Amino acid sequence: MRHVIALDVGGTGMKAALIGAEGRLLYRTRRATGRERGPDAVVEGILDFAADLRSHGVEQYGEPASAAGLAVPGIVDEERGIAAYSANLGWRDVPLRDLLAERLGCPVALGHDVRTGGLAEGRIGAGRGADRFLFVPLGTGIAGAIGIGGRVEAGAHGFAGEIGHIVVRPEGAPCPCGQRGCLERYASAAAVSEAWAAACGTPEADAADCAKAVVSGDPNAVRIWQDAIDALADGLLTALTLLDPRTLIIGGGLAEAGETLFTPLRDAVRERVTFQKLPSVVPAALGDTAGCLGAGLLAWDLLTSTDSTEESA
Numbered sequence: 001m002r003h004v005i006a007l008d009v010g011g012t013g014m015k016a017a018l019i020g021a022e023g024r025l026l027y028r029t030r031r032a033t034g035r036e037r038g039p040d041a042v043v044e045g046i047l048d049f050a051a052d053l054r055s056h057g058v059e060q061y062g063e064p065a066s067a068a069g070l071a072v073p074g075i076v077d078e079e080r081g082i083a084a085y086s087a088n089l090g091w092r093d094v095p096l097r098d099l100l101a102e103r104l105g106c107p108v109a110l111g112h113d114v115r116t117g118g119l120a121e122g123r124i125g126a127g128r129g130a131d132r133f134l135f136v137p138l139g140t141g142i143a144g145a146i147g148i149g150g151r152v153e154a155g156a157h158g159f160a161g162e163i164g165h166i167v168v169r170p171e172g173a174p175c176p177c178g179q180r181g182c183l184e185r186y187a188s189a190a191a192v193s194e195a196w197a198a199a200c201g202t203p204e205a206d207a208a209d210c211a212k213a214v215v216s217g218d219p220n221a222v223r224i225w226q227d228a229i230d231a232l233a234d235g236l237l238t239a240l241t242l243l244d245p246r247t248l249i250i251g252g253g254l255a256e257a258g259e260t261l262f263t264p265l266r267d268a269v270r271e272r273v274t275f276q277k278l279p280s281v282v283p284a285a286l287g288d289t290a291g292c293l294g295a296g297l298l299a300w301d302l303l304t305s306t307d308s309t310e311e312s313a
Helices: 039-061 097-106 115-122 189-200 207-216 219-243 253-257 260-273 285-313
Strands: 004-011 013-020 025-032 067-074 075-077 082-085 090-095 108-112 132-137 144-146 151-152 247-251 280-283
Touching: 004 115, 004 151, 004 285, 013 039, 013 090, 013 285, 039 067, 039 090, 039 097, 039 253, 067 115, 067 144, 067 285, 075 108, 082 097, 097 108, 108 115, 108 285, 115 132, 115 144, 115 151, 115 247, 115 285, 132 219, 189 207, 189 219, 189 253, 207 219, 207 260, 247 253, 247 260, 260 280, 260 285, 280 285
Parallel strands: 004 067, 067 108, 132 247, 247 280
Antiparallel strands: 004 013, 013 025, 075 082, 082 090, 132 144, 144 151
């Protein structure tokens, strides 16, 4: 059975799958990333995990994977197949595509984790059927993936979609990126967690706890939540003005609050829109499987491209 390997590498864990034609999920598994052992060990762990997946495919389906897709965090040079930098994993300029292709003996596609997740949400998730979409996961930080005609735009230097670093509060809180007042300092799950923990005096309190307190009517929680929504709506308005997406997909930990987030967010965006067309604002559909599924799509795209080239020849 023809299939591909899909790998999504995170700061603490790796998700993997074997995916058949038309996105059929054949097998999935997880493994620790092992970042505590250093960047070289992480890279070797990725290669070993992929090799084990290849062996499983041979054993179960009678042939090795035809291609592989790999999604990683940080700065990624997708064209050259290089994982340029990751603060969490500690690597710099790792030629992951070539290393993995050599280990597996098949073509490999390398992608950025958020853009890869956005690809999956756009094609087979919440944005299915939309020719233009913007995927915005609200997690520890805030990233974005710009979907255009079935693909995700990486930009000239691999930085397209970094909506978390739109300045929404000039002269506001300093951001590790070097600017002040960045969106992710106010509207990420981490920012809401920090604000709520300080307000309620419980260091371990997080954004999910804040959302529950909003539902119960706690005035401090309502204030913190609304501040985050206002900042998010301001940042999204800039994105809508520049990109004009048909669908706006919100994911990540903060989106797990459901309509506690989406109802006021839709209202806030609607209030800010003047000449811009209001997109559909919807929750992400694929959860933490998006990156892995997107890696599988990258792999199948490689095969489609190769098959088309061979047919034209």
